[in-house]
Amino acid sequence: MEEYDIVIKNATLVTMDEKNRVIKDGAIAINKDRISFVGKTSELKQRGEIEIDGTRKIVIPGLINSHTHMFQTLMRGVADDLPLLKWLKEVIMPLSLNLKREHAYAGALLGCIENLKTGSTTIIDNHYIHFDPKNTEYVIKAIEETGIRGMVARGYYIRLARPEFNEDLDKALKDVENLMRKWNGKENGRIMICPAPMTVWSQTEESLKKTVELAKKYDVPIHIHTAETKAEVELVKKHEGKTSVEWLYSIGVLNERFHLVHAIWLTDKEVKMVAKSGAHVVHNPISNMIIGSGVAKIPMMIKEGVNIGLGSDGPASNNNEDMIEVLKFASLLHKVHHVNPAIITADQVFKMATLNGAKLLRMEDKLGSLEIGKKADVTVIDINKSHIAPVHNPISAIVYCAYGTDVDTVIVDGKIVVRNGELITINEQEVLEKAWKAAYDLVEKTGVKS
Numbered sequence: 471m472e473e474y475d476i477v478i479k480n481a482t483l484v485t486m487d488e489k490n491r492v493i494k495d496g497a498i499a500i501n502k503d504r505i506s507f508v509g510k511t512s513e514l515k516q517r518g519e520i521e522i523d524g525t526r527k528i529v530i531p532g533l534i535n536s537h538t539h540m541f542q543t544l545m546r547g548v549a550d551d552l553p554l555l556k557w558l559k560e561v562i563m564p565l566s567l568n569l570k571r572e573h574a575y576a577g578a579l580l581g582c583i584e585n586l587k588t589g590s591t592t593i594i595d596n597h598y599i600h601f602d603p604k605n606t607e608y609v610i611k612a613i614e615e616t617g618i619r620g621m622v623a624r625g626y627y628i629r630l631a632r633p634e635f636n637e638d639l640d641k642a643l644k645d646v647e648n649l650m651r652k653w654n655g656k657e658n659g660r661i662m663i664c665p666a667p668m669t670v671w672s673q674t675e676e677s678l679k680k681t682v683e684l685a686k687k688y689d690v691p692i693h694i695h696t697a698e699t700k701a702e703v704e705l706v707k708k709h710e711g712k713t714s715v716e717w718l719y720s721i722g723v724l725n726e727r728f729h730l731v732h733a734i735w736l737t738d739k740e741v742k743m744v745a746k747s748g749a750h751v752v753h754n755p756i757s758n759m760i761i762g763s764g765v766a767k768i769p770m771m772i773k774e775g776v777n778i779g780l781g782s783d784g785p786a787s788n789n790n791e792d793m794i795e796v797l798k799f800a801s802l803l804h805k806v807h808h809v810n811p812a813i814i815t816a817d818q819v820f821k822m823a824t825l826n827g828a829k830l831l832r833m834e835d836k837l838g839s840l841e842i843g844k845k846a847d848v849t850v851i852d853i854n855k856s857h858i859a860p861v862h863n864p865i866s867a868i869v870y871c872a873y874g875t876d877v878d879t880v881i882v883d884g885k886i887v888v889r890n891g892e893l894i895t896i897n898e899q900e901v902l903e904k905a906w907k908a909a910y911d912l913v914e915k916t917g918v919k920s
């Protein structure tokens with residue numbers, strides 16, 4: 471009898487398939503990079519070369535962290551309690567000026583490890599610090615080595631940022647194009663690159679139109695911070711005479727490739743424009759709460775049919791990358807904001823971090839659910855814990871009870887990367903040493919008070 475490569479059995483499966491099946495006493499089997507069986511353990515006909523017992527464990531599609539800046543792992547807590555533009559210009563940007571490849575690498579390695587160990591199998595890392603031109607490649611190297619699935623959204627400011635941060639448009643786009651040519655599809659498709667005009671206010675009509683062309687040519691998304699704070703909307707208004715989404719819409723660029731990150735300060739009319747255009751929103755509730763940026767109109771967006779993904783955002787404004795924690799906040803924020811516990815459900819936020827994330831990556835045929843033929847990106851959560859057990863509703867248990875540290879096993883592209891809560895692809899302790907050193911070096915060089 472033939473064997474599967476990996477079998478997980480006796481588990482509760484949250485499939486997120488079309489019927490939203492939750493399978494008790496379920497089994498999932500993997501061959502190479504694909505899921506080849508999903509069903510009852512009793513229906514499993516073959517053994518696995520590796521067998522994992524899923525008793526009192528929940529198996530979910532690997533979580534998708536749709537927005538982070540991993541270099542900021544080195545900047546956790548350096549500047550808490552500041553408003554966004556002050557935080558960015560006075561602390562994060564000065565620190566970033568000194569960010570060399572060794573810092574970018576250490577930060578990204580740490581970020582990948584944290585994401586994997588807390589159940590995320592895919593990340594979108596928005597990297598925008600290029601004072602060392604090799605920085606982006608070192609982020610990619612970290613993704614390659616740790617085994618996570620990663621899209622690097624290569625960021626660029628064209629105007630109005632601190633002068634050192636503004637890039638020449640054509641040079642920036644050339645760099646994105648070179649990276650896409652070199653890396654897109656590498657590691658069996660695990661590595662992806664896309665353009666990221668950093669914020670709406672830092673772009674021009676020309677930069678956005680050229681970005682859209684480039685994204686179309688390589689069939690990739692476009693990642694852009696949008697209306698994160700009131701002050702940013704004012705800046706767009708001052709230069710373009712319109713609010714953020716209104717401007718994007720009026721110049722005809724907004725389309726289904728766009729990830730509008732945050733999208734907090736939108737008018738109702740703008741929410742409708744987002745829905746009409748097919749653009750996606752990436753919601754980062756913890757970051758929005760820490761920076762005090764505001765509350766995105768998520769329930770209205772859901773009603774209007776906008777696809778919403780979920781992100782941790784960078785660890786300088788979170789201050790970690792634990793997507794299981796983000797799930798809980800994504801639900802609680804809107805309940806309290808609307809003084810209505812029914813305004814958003816655990817199922818809705820869980821979908822944001824799985825299927826919706828896959829959709830905004832343009833990979834809904836490969837990721838986001840446990841279905842035969844899809845990529846084997848799988849997270850196993852131990853629920854035999856005093857803060858989770860007993861479990862009546864598996865999705866509720868994950869959203870409201872679990873911590874990232876309850877993650878037992880993580881499989882990406884058919885390879886086990888975390889087992890018994892431990893990373894097995896690279897040496898975590900060595901990365902921690904690198905990161906401690908890189909972080910203190912950065913703060914010392916910059917002279918930022920922490």
Ligand SMILES: [Zn+2]
Pocket residue numbers: 537538539596695731783784
């Ligand atoms: Zn961000």
